[in-house]
Amino acid sequence: MxxxxxxxxxxxxxxxxxxxxxxxxxxxxxxxxxxxxxxxxxxxxxxxxxxxxxxxxxxxxxxxxxxxxxxxxxxxxxxxxxxxxxxxxxxxxxxxxxxxxxxxxxxxxxxxPALGSYSAARDEGPRPSANGVGTFPPLPAVDPVDLSVAEFGSRAVYDSGRSLQGRTVRLTGFVTRGDGSWYVTRLLVGCCAADATAGRVEVLGAPAPEPDTWVTVTGIWRPEGGPGPSATWPPLLDARTVTRVPEPSDPYEKR
Structure with missing residues (x-):
């Protein structure tokens, strides 16, 4: 043999x-x-x-x-x-x-399984500088508007035109926790899971589900400070509804 x-x-x-x-x-x-x-x-x-x-x-x-x-x-x-x-x-x-x-x-x-909260909690790399602050294209007229966690974060942090102001958005991701807060999180990959980095949005006004639970959160962006990571990271979302959902077949967002 x-x-x-x-x-x-x-x-x-x-x-x-x-x-x-x-x-x-x-x-x-x-x-x-x-x-x-x-x-x-x-x-x-x-x-x-x-x-x-x-x-x-x-x-x-x-x-x-x-x-x-x-x-x-x-x-x-x-x-x-x-x-x-x-x-x-x-x-x-x-x-x-x-x-x-x-x-x-x-x-x-x-x-x-796919990477989850354990990997996201260990993504402590430096955030990019604010050199790219500028205006973004208008959001679709539908309400709520479905956004990826990465796109919501980019608009919240870098959009000087504040296109998220007053808009109801819907985000899907898994739950992570830290320092008494909880986040809807997605891992962003360029090629494979080995290069994954975490994008997260802090959720306010709703109790925290268990870590690694997949949820869809509908809410309104809460502006904080001026554009730039030092003032607006992580972005904040005032939750209206939090719904548990199955893990998607493709759990990552493309960087």
């Missing part, structure tokens, strides 16, 4: 990649939607390599009979005991190499 170890590892990895990208939307927990074709191609290529490796291994004759192989292993063990060092097992490599299959098997059977 150890002879087929590399082939099994390739097939497990291929199955995991194809499961999250070809047969569902789980890949959106890890990468942007535009990378799906590359994941599918990678999974298919890994699967093909695994099948080729298994076929080549099956065509290679075993060296000697079972008895001869056992004699060789006994001689190798005596040699290791005499010299105080070990070598790979003949024909299959060290057994510890099978541990490499565990991450692939875990991804295949138990895909990890």
């Amino acid at each position: 150890r002879r087929y170890g590399p082939a099994v590892l390739l097939l497990l990895t291929a199955g995991a990649v194809l499961r999250i990208s070809l047969f569902g939307d789980l890949y959106l927990r890890y990468v942007q939607a535009g990378l799906r074709p590359y994941l599918i191609a990678s999974g298919a290529l890994l699967g093909l390599l695994g099948l080729v490796r298994a076929a080549l291994t099956g065509r290679t004759p075993r060296e000697g009979t079972d008895r001869e192989r056992a004699d060789r292993e006994d001689a190798l063990t005596e040699h290791q005991d005499a010299h105080g060092h070990g070598h790979s097992h003949p024909g299959g490599g060290p057994r510890v190499a099978w541990l490499l299959a565990l991450p692939a098997a875990a991804l295949l059977l138990f895909p990890p």
Whole structure:
């Protein structure tokens, strides 16, 4: 069986990649939607390599009979005991190499969830400067207007024309907490979950749900200070309604 170890590892990895990208939307927990074709191609290529490796291994004759192989292993063990060092097992490599299959098997059977409040709480990087303060395009005439957390934050912090003034907006995100306040939060990614940064809006006038609960919050922006992160971060929202919602298939916003 150890002879087929590399082939099994390739097939497990291929199955995991194809499961999250070809047969569902789980890949959106890890990468942007535009990378799906590359994941599918990678999974298919890994699967093909695994099948080729298994076929080549099956065509290679075993060296000697079972008895001869056992004699060789006994001689190798005596040699290791005499010299105080070990070598790979003949024909299959060290057994510890099978541990490499565990991450692939875990991804295949138990895909990890999307990043949430734990990751957002650790995004303590510096906020951008106010050099980009200016006017934004008008919002749609509908009320309430659906905005991403990132767009709401940009308008609240940088819009000198205050296009959010008096408008009812609707934001969707997961709940985070800190310093007696709570926030509707979304993680913004450029490529994949590894480069995620947090955008958050502080919610006022409503009790805090449990962390990581997904909610849709409808409310009105509360202006505070002049444009620029030092005066208006994080942006504030006076809540009118807070509704629990299922986690979306694509939990991230694009940066």
